Amino acid sequence: MASTFKPEQARVPPALQLPSPPITKFKIGLCQLSVTADKERNIVHARAAIEEAAEKGAKLVVLPEIWNSPYSNDSFPIYAEDIDAGPDASPSTAMLSEAARLLKITIVGGSIPERSGDKLYNTCCIFDTDGKLKAKHRKIHLFDIDIPGKITFKESQTLTAGETPTVVDTEVGRIGIGICYDIRFQELAMLYAARGAHLICYPGAFNMTTGPLHWELLQRARAVDNQLYVATCAPARDAGGGYVAWGHSTLIGPFGEVLATTEHDEAIIISEIDYSQIDLRRTNLPLEKQRRGDLYQLVDVQRSSSQ
């Protein structure tokens, strides 16, 4: 059947020029944390890891998906915090805000279960060096999978999906945010690249079935297709826990290269990001110029509707 796509219908402007970040070279810290059923302990533990990463020079620290609570539908309602109701209602994000301010670092605060009215979300908060909440990303694609005999999980039993992609300007560049299962949806990463992101951070907790096959593959694909940095941060594995996480927090460069990674135990990865590598790789392989926008297009709903 003939295609109905007409080039003149293509309304997406070409990808933005990469914005100039305040710093182009810095250390990132990925805190692969053990998570227990004791929320207070998890908060104290996460704080100590953030402090250690900052002491080792990290200007950006990333935490895992659901780091203050066990990863289970039974736990989400119990551990959820009302982030918008202020520090007393959200001790986890209060800690992140204070740590970011005192250490003068940017924090991509993994995710926690968020309560908002009668809904629950899987939410990542991003804090600036002054401790202010810059953005909140609510997981857009809920983890609902069924691999019989291996793993069945339905986040949608308790959680509601977020409705907004999140790109945030920070002192360490323009960062796109996805949470775990969000990494499977390439259009989201393409959208972030088109909006000028230097780095996409995915707090995540892949599982023991898909993790070995897909986790690194997806990260490298998102990085090499979009010629930007990808950072992931997972919880450490608890082999006796209800949900057994794959671990393997990783930093990928814009050529698809694994710059730093780890196994499944607790770890703090410190690695260097150098945004000049993005320009270099985009010059080596000028994919954006070669893209056939006359034949196919990613439509950025937000940007086209505001034109």
Ligand SMILES: NC(=O)CCC(=O)C(=O)O
């Ligand atoms: N927490 C998650 O979204 C897990 C995603 C996952 O394991 C996958 O295979 O996808």
